[in-house]
Amino acid sequence: MLLKIDNLNAGYGFLQVLRDVSLKIDKAEYVSLIGPNGAGKSTTLKTIAGIIKPMSGQILFDGQDIGGLSGNKVTRLGISFISEEMNLFTNMTVRENMMMGAYTIREKTAKNRLLNFAYALFPRLEERQNQLAGTLSGGERKMLGIGRALMADPKLLLVDEPSFGLAPQLTDQVFDSLNTLRKEGKTILVVEQNVTKALSMTDRGYVLENGRIDLEGPSEELADNAHVRKVFLGV
Amino acid sequence: MLNSFFKSVFAWLKSAGGITVTIAVILMVVCTWDRGPYILVNTVVTGGMLGLVAMGLAIILGVLNIAQFAHGEYFMIGGLTAYYVIRPLHGYLDAHPNAFLAMVAPFIAMILAALVGGLAGAVTERVCFNPLRKRSRANWVMNSFLLTVGISVILVNGHQLLFGADFKGITHYWPGVVSIANVFMSIDRVMAFILALVIVIGFWVFMKYSRTGQAIRAVAQDEMGALMVGIGLDWIMVLTMAIGCAMAAVAGASLLFMYPSYPTVGLEPLYMAWFVVILVGLGNVMGALIGGFMVSLLKVLTLEYFGAGWEFVVPSVIIILVLIFKPSGIFGSEVRGVLDQ
Numbered sequence: 001m002l003l004k005i006d007n008l009n010a011g012y013g014f015l016q017v018l019r020d021v022s023l024k025i026d027k028a029e030y031v032s033l034i035g036p037n038g039a040g041k042s043t044t045l046k047t048i049a050g051i052i053k054p055m056s057g058q059i060l061f062d063g064q065d066i067g068g069l070s071g072n073k074v075t076r077l078g079i080s081f082i083s084e085e086m087n088l089f090t091n092m093t094v095r096e097n098m099m100m101g102a103y104t105i106r107e108k109t110a111k112n113r114l115l116n117f118a119y120a121l122f123p124r125l126e127e128r129q130n131q132l133a134g135t136l137s138g139g140e141r142k143m144l145g146i147g148r149a150l151m152a153d154p155k156l157l158l159v160d161e162p163s164f165g166l167a168p169q170l171t172d173q174v175f176d177s178l179n180t181l182r183k184e185g186k187t188i189l190v191v192e193q194n195v196t197k198a199l200s201m202t203d204r205g206y207v208l209e210n211g212r213i214d215l216e217g218p219s220e221e222l223a224d225n226a227h228v229r230k231v232f233l234g235v
Numbered sequence: 236m237l238n239s240f241f242k243s244v245f246a247w248l249k250s251a252g253g254i255t256v257t258i259a260v261i262l263m264v265v266c267t268w269d270r271g272p273y274i275l276v277n278t279v280v281t282g283g284m285l286g287l288v289a290m291g292l293a294i295i296l297g298v299l300n301i302a303q304f305a306h307g308e309y310f311m312i313g314g315l316t317a318y319y320v321i322r323p324l325h326g327y328l329d330a331h332p333n334a335f336l337a338m339v340a341p342f343i344a345m346i347l348a349a350l351v352g353g354l355a356g357a358v359t360e361r362v363c364f365n366p367l368r369k370r371s372r373a374n375w376v377m378n379s380f381l382l383t384v385g386i387s388v389i390l391v392n393g394h395q396l397l398f399g400a401d402f403k404g405i406t407h408y409w410p411g412v413v414s415i416a417n418v419f420m421s422i423d424r425v426m427a428f429i430l431a432l433v434i435v436i437g438f439w440v441f442m443k444y445s446r447t448g449q450a451i452r453a454v455a456q457d458e459m460g461a462l463m464v465g466i467g468l469d470w471i472m473v474l475t476m477a478i479g480c481a482m483a484a485v486a487g488a489s490l491l492f493m494y495p496s497y498p499t500v501g502l503e504p505l506y507m508a509w510f511v512v513i514l515v516g517l518g519n520v521m522g523a524l525i526g527g528f529m530v531s532l533l534k535v536l537t538l539e540y541f542g543a544g545w546e547f548v549v550p551s552v553i554i555i556l557v558l559i560f561k562p563s564g565i566f567g568s569e570v571r572g573v574l575d576q
Contacts, residue, residue: 103446
């Protein structure tokens with residue numbers, strides 16, 4: 001089991017958002033976390049990534065308890081978090097952003113290999129490599145966000161709402177790239193508001209409502225589930 | 236290709252930054268021709284040092300988002316350290332002006348000043364700002380600013396308590412003058428300028444090409460992003476504060492022959508550095524260097540044409556105008572975080 005979360009309680013300051021959340025992800029799985037706005041999906045990712053400290057509960061990554069570790073240490077252990085806002089370095093070029101993504105990688109050959117892999121996945125980034133990140137379009141920013149996260153050679157990718165604010169065509173492109181990563185053997189946990197898309201691409205899903213896991217199971221089954229269909233798909 | 240270079244230079248010249256720099260250069264040339272080369276010399280020497288102090292302030296503002304109002308105290312610490320290195324040796328140095336120690340002692344004083352200043356900065360960050368950051372980020376700019384006021388009081392009075400309130404100065408570092416293009420300048424002034432140049436170049440190379448320097452720039456631009464790529468924020472914060480304070484300390488040390496050290500000597504460099512930082516845009520580090528020369532020029536010209544006592548008036552008026560008409564500074568602010576919090 002690559003990632004195992006048991007009874008996680010977390011929130012911001014005094015506001016508790018997650019209540020007894022448990023989930024698990026195996027190596028090379030592609031899992032989605034869906035739910036309505038405010039359910040706590042982003043909070044879940046941020047707590048795993050070390051940006052928020054858990055109030056109680058356990059997060060085991062590769063057998064190691066990572067609950068409470070700061071974000072940079074979590075990255076070093078092999079988890080890359082791609083936030084909704086991307087958090088790009090706006091005054092650095094695309095290439096500089098990518099190289100900063102490889103901050104934890106020491107050997108030059110490894111850095112170059114990772115860069116070539118990312119550029120192969122997103123040729124647009126290579127075209128614009130000397131452009132300042134702050135001047136990129138929305139879709140390009142998403143690509144850079146994902147590309148930069150890949151530069152750390154992660155075992156687990158946490159992706160927060162990759163299709164948010166994107167035109168449908170670009171949404172497809174982003175999800176295609178995640179699919180490619182999945183084929184390369186990467187483990188991915190994706191938080192998505194676009195439930196149809198999320199359930200069609202992933203293996204398994206968890207449904208989060210009001211900070212609790214309501215439903216879980218194979219994505220196909222969730223897509224057919226009556227509750228899911230009523231609440232999210234308006235059917 | 237040359238054509239596009241000239242085009243971009245021309246475009247820059249039309250911006251607020253370009254216009255101001257052009258006016259400054261013209262003013263300097265005209266006034267040097269009018270009143271003599273010491274205008275140029277004074278501007279360049281004090282400008283380089285003010286640039287160093289302002290760069291230190293800019294980087295602390297940009298990376299840690301701290302409105303550092305105790306920055307002048309690190310200038311004071313630098314001067315103090317250099318004083319206590321040189322003073323005991325003064326008798327020996329005067330008697331043996333050609334000894335190896337006479338050449339090297341000022342460098343030792345300045346290096347030691349940088350180290351002590353840097354250490355003071357690191358300790359300040361660890362003891363004062365790190366706990367505050369861990370506790371709460373709400374109202375960060377205001378809270379950290381209030382903290383710096385307290386730090387200033389402690390450092391100023393600490394100096395007085397431990398070392399007394401007298402002026403601690405030296406007459407010179409290296410005796411003698413040198414003549415460049417028929418203008419006589421004391422060696423101290425020339426060395427101060429060369430030192431500033433060396434430090435600035437080293438700093439620029441460090442920030443642009445070294446892994447740590449890039450990490451510092453990343454933290455300044457997006458803290459969360461830096462955390463996400465694996466940069467340890469605590470370490471970067473301590474290091475940046477140490478670097479910023481060390482730069483102020485070196486400036487204080489190398490100008491000891493001009494500014495003797497006493498408890499409140501840091502006040503003027505502090506105000507001047509803040510003028511520079513506001514003028515060029517908060518957090519703009521390389522702009523702060525150019526701004527240092529411009530504010531220095533302003534001060535030298537005010538002294539020359541208006542007389543002593545007006546030194547703070549003219550820069551203050553300029554700052555008020557800048558804040559009214561171009562609050563992001565003439566070169567533009569690079570700090571996202573400070574204004575958004």
